[in-house]
Amino acid sequence: MSDGRSPTAGDGRIVVAGLTKQYKNLRAVDNLSFTVEPGRVTGFLGPNGAGKTTTLRMLLNLVTPSGGTATIGGRRYADLSDPLRQVGAILEASSAHKGRTGINHLRVICAAAGLPRRRADEALELVGLAPAAKRKFKGYSLGMKQRLGIAAAMLGDPRVLILDEPANGLDPEGIRWMRGFLKNLAAEGRTVLVSSHLLSEMQLLADDVVIIAAGKLVRQGTVTEVLGSMQHGAQVRVRTPQVEELTTALTAINATVTPGAEGALLVAGADAPAIGKAALAARVELHELTTERPDLEGVFLELTAGKAEIR
Numbered sequence: 529m530s531d532g533r534s535p536t537a538g539d540g541r542i543v544v545a546g547l548t549k550q551y552k553n554l555r556a557v558d559n560l561s562f563t564v565e566p567g568r569v570t571g572f573l574g575p576n577g578a579g580k581t582t583t584l585r586m587l588l589n590l591v592t593p594s595g596g597t598a599t600i601g602g603r604r605y606a607d608l609s610d611p612l613r614q615v616g617a618i619l620e621a622s623s624a625h626k627g628r629t630g631i632n633h634l635r636v637i638c639a640a641a642g643l644p645r646r647r648a649d650e651a652l653e654l655v656g657l658a659p660a661a662k663r664k665f666k667g668y669s670l671g672m673k674q675r676l677g678i679a680a681a682m683l684g685d686p687r688v689l690i691l692d693e694p695a696n697g698l699d700p701e702g703i704r705w706m707r708g709f710l711k712n713l714a715a716e717g718r719t720v721l722v723s724s725h726l727l728s729e730m731q732l733l734a735d736d737v738v739i740i741a742a743g744k745l746v747r748q749g750t751v752t753e754v755l756g757s758m759q760h761g762a763q764v765r766v767r768t769p770q771v772e773e774l775t776t777a778l779t780a781i782n783a784t785v786t787p788g789a790e791g792a793l794l795v796a797g798a799d800a801p802a803i804g805k806a807a808l809a810a811r812v813e814l815h816e817l818t819t820e821r822p823d824l825e826g827v828f829l830e831l832t833a834g835k836a837e838i839r
């Protein structure tokens with residue numbers, strides 16, 4: 529981040545408080561409250577139609593809330609003195625004039641926003657698109673288009689980044705790049721808010737998660753906290769030719785044993801070393817001992833079950 533930026537986005541903390549959006553009969557966002565901290569990547573998760581885009585649009589003053597507030601550094605977006613230098617946003621897959629080159633696309637935005645022309649080159653460099661600067665937009669791959677969108681959002685060197693589904697359509701290499709890029713921005717102290725329904729991706733990318741369903745907050749916390757809040761906790765998958773003996777031995781140490789797929793046993797209430805020890809003491813042969821940790825996908829499905837109504 530460059531020095532001398534306007535301080536009006538404050539520390540870049542995003543606070544959503546009682547935010548509501550009513551569309552005729554549909555409450556797209558319903559009394560939603562959460563905070564997004566600077567210096568961290570926050571994943572904004574929810575099933576399709578949960579209200580993510582509507583929330584982000586209210587944050588960026590593109591949709592007027594029916595109630596509540598959304599502020600960045602204590603101010604509404606509309607009250608920021610120079611928002612493009614403070615908040616960078618991508619709300620949909622990048623689009624540009626087909627015949628325009630990448631660099632010219634960014635220069636046009638710089639000119640319109642009163643930003644120095646060199647920022648176009650710097651932003652292109654930042655996202656690794658400098659070698660394709662003079663290629664036309666229509667020849668860009670989807671991944672390159674996404675990078676160009678991020679370059680555009682970075683033109684004002686903003687303290688806060690808000691990205692709606694930036695990983696959509698990216699290949700694994702593109703996703704890896706995006707992950708590193710956004711983590712670096714957070715490490716520089718910026719606020720990074722990324723919406724997604726790609727839960728497995730968020731598990732690798734985000735420090736914090738805000739999960740919504742049907743317009744309402746379902747859970748907010750660090751990825752670790754949310755994973756830890758999973759009802760069932762970790763399970764261990766075990767295979768043995770001596771099912772009965774092992775079940776007896778594990779029940780004796782207060783573990784719960786249930787049949788899993790393909791003849792495996794799922795053990796809860798004891799970790800792998802404890803199971804191994806109990807098996808050894810009972811002279812039971814083990815063919816597999818695998819700890820299965822709940823992933824964000826499982827937590828998400830559990831937390832949003834029944835709330836992903838078609839709207």
Ligand SMILES: Nc1ncnc2c1ncn2[C@@H]1O[C@H](COP(=O)(O)OP(=O)(O)OP(=O)(O)O)[C@@H](O)[C@H]1O
Nearest residue numbers: 551554556574575576577578579580581582583839
């Ligand atoms: N302008 C509008 N008028 C009426 N309904 C709307 C409008 N914009 C969004 N909605 C509805 O509000 C609900 C929330 O939509 P939103 O796009 O915010 O969800 P989302 O979580 O971003 O989902 P997706 O991942 O599918 O984009 C949806 O049911 C949508 O149809």
